[in-house]
Amino acid sequence: MMRKLFLTGLVLCGLCLIAGASPQDDFLKAWKFFKANNYAEGIPLLKKAAEQGHPGAQEDLAYIYIYGRSVKKDVPEGVKWLKESAKHGSTKSMYNLGVIYYSGNGVAKNQAEALEWFRKAAKAGDPRAKSMLKKLEALR
Numbered sequence: 001m002m003r004k005l006f007l008t009g010l011v012l013c014g015l016c017l018i019a020g021a022s023p024q025d026d027f028l029k030a031w032k033f034f035k036a037n038n039y040a041e042g043i044p045l046l047k048k049a050a051e052q053g054h055p056g057a058q059e060d061l062a063y064i065y066i067y068g069r070s071v072k073k074d075v076p077e078g079v080k081w082l083k084e085s086a087k088h089g090s091t092k093s094m095y096n097l098g099v100i101y102y103s104g105n106g107v108a109k110n111q112a113e114a115l116e117w118f119r120k121a122a123k124a125g126d127p128r129a130k131s132m133l134k135k136l137e138a139l140r
Helices: 002-019 023-035 037-053 056-066 074-089 091-103 111-123 127-138
Strands: none
Touching: 023 056, 023 074, 023 091, 037 056, 056 091, 074 091, 074 111, 091 111, 091 127
16 A cells, blocks of 8 residues: 555656646746846746746736837737736736726727726725726716
């Protein structure tokens, strides 16, 4: 029994080594490159982590595209990554989606979509979204 457990553990460890770095590892490596102002090395690692579902990487990649940080500015691509991060519960991403759709900065202005994102962020506890909803409701 113990031998079987030991062998199972070895197989699982081997699979982890074959699979390579985890999304968290790639995320942390990317930030080491960013701190050294080496975006050319960091962005591919960040994108890899984002594609593997790391919410922090998704959010950071979104801002890289939205602001054109060492890549061609691409707000729709950034919005795509903000939505992925929001799916994982990032209230910051939810709030910023509201801001983007409210202002129409790089996407078609859509107040209904903006309100939906502000409501989601507020419901999840984001104080900025709660404040924005109060302001918007006062304008009605």
